[in-house]
Amino acid sequence: MIRFTPDTRRTGATLLSLALLSGLSATAVAQSYPAKPVRLISPYAPGGGTDILARLIGQKLSENLGQPVIVENRPGAGGVIGTEIVAKAPADGYTIMLASPSPIVVAPHLHKKLAYRPLNDLAPITLISVVPAVLAVHPSLPAKSVKELVAFAKARPAQLTFSSSGNGGTGHLAGEMLKMMSGVDMVHVPYKGTGPATTAVLSGEVSLSFGNIISVLPHVKGGRLRAIAVTTPKRSPVLPDVPAVAETLAGYSAGPWYGVLAPAGTPQEIISRLNQEIVKILRSPEVMKTLSAEGADPIGSSPGEFANLLKTETERWGKVVRQAGMKID
Numbered sequence: 001m002i003r004f005t006p007d008t009r010r011t012g013a014t015l016l017s018l019a020l021l022s023g024l025s026a027t028a029v030a031q032s033y034p035a036k037p038v039r040l041i042s043p044y045a046p047g048g049g050t051d052i053l054a055r056l057i058g059q060k061l062s063e064n065l066g067q068p069v070i071v072e073n074r075p076g077a078g079g080v081i082g083t084e085i086v087a088k089a090p091a092d093g094y095t096i097m098l099a100s101p102s103p104i105v106v107a108p109h110l111h112k113k114l115a116y117r118p119l120n121d122l123a124p125i126t127l128i129s130v131v132p133a134v135l136a137v138h139p140s141l142p143a144k145s146v147k148e149l150v151a152f153a154k155a156r157p158a159q160l161t162f163s164s165s166g167n168g169g170t171g172h173l174a175g176e177m178l179k180m181m182s183g184v185d186m187v188h189v190p191y192k193g194t195g196p197a198t199t200a201v202l203s204g205e206v207s208l209s210f211g212n213i214i215s216v217l218p219h220v221k222g223g224r225l226r227a228i229a230v231t232t233p234k235r236s237p238v239l240p241d242v243p244a245v246a247e248t249l250a251g252y253s254a255g256p257w258y259g260v261l262a263p264a265g266t267p268q269e270i271i272s273r274l275n276q277e278i279v280k281i282l283r284s285p286e287v288m289k290t291l292s293a294e295g296a297d298p299i300g301s302s303p304g305e306f307a308n309l310l311k312t313e314t315e316r317w318g319k320v321v322r323q324a325g326m327k328i329d
Contacts, residue, residue, distance in 0.1 A: 043082025047195025049212035078166030079103030087116035091265035124306035153184035174210035174254035213295035
């Protein structure tokens with residue numbers, strides 16, 4: 001038989017009071033958030049797909065939260081610089097980021113010393129979308145298909161150049177995967193963001209790029225770039241006449257995704273609030289129409305679903321990096 005003494009009763013009452021206060025505190029945090037502007041870090045230069053999505057989500061999120069959501073571009077090192085800022089920011093919900101694969105699931109395999117551990121130091125909020133990348137070439141390049149491009153490159157070893165948003169970016173990995181699967185030798189030229197990487201192809205500074213469809217599509221439609229293929233396993237509805245690389249190289253898949261993360265330790269109530277608001281934005285007819293028209297597939301996942309994707313993607317791209325022998329000191 002358990003006997004309750006005055007001391008145990010007092011202890012029990014204290015613990016109950018603390019639990020109630022903790023619950024009230026969590027509720028208060030959720031209700032009072034946000035009380036000031038929120039920073040949304042875009043770890044790439046303006047003009048790229050990440051930046052475009054960040055500004056679209058930031059504007060709508062600002063309307064929903066009733067506080068300014070300020071998009072802050074922090075480019076460099078393939079997104080690593082901006083991601084490090086978020087990983088080391090106070091875990092209070094006032095600094096979040098719009099991420100792509102490079103600094104989250106690729107960087108740990110590329111860098112000997114990384115100042116953050118993505119799966120430990122960042123808290124997933126939601127997966128926003130999966131977006132095809134487009135293998136686009138300068139119009140002066142005669143190749144009009146993956147087969148022709150491979151033949152052209154094999155006849156000119158190390159003469160073709162391809163741009164990307166930076167070392168370890170999805171565009172870089174897409175190019176390395178093409179090289180591995182086709183046996184061609186092309187030279188990678190990294191830039192600080194998809195915008196500058198696309199500009200390099202437009203000017204003829206490089207031969208081709210693997211840019212996300214959001215930033216490349218206007219140039220393809222305007223005839224300034226020629227779309228050879230998309231990097232997702234299937235064709236994109238917005239470019240139905242452009243084949244997938246996988247139609248020539250079976251098993252090829254390198255479509256980037258975009259998601260929102262916060263520093264690890266951010267209160268769960270704030271994570272849930274941000275998740276609800278962003279998912280609401282993604283499911284609004286206006287945003288769904290905007291993203292779909294640009295080739296993006298709006299998703300809006302739970303934090304747990306996004307966390308599972310990050311683990312899977314970390315393993316998948318780790319194999320590609322190791323097989324290609326890619327390293328950044």
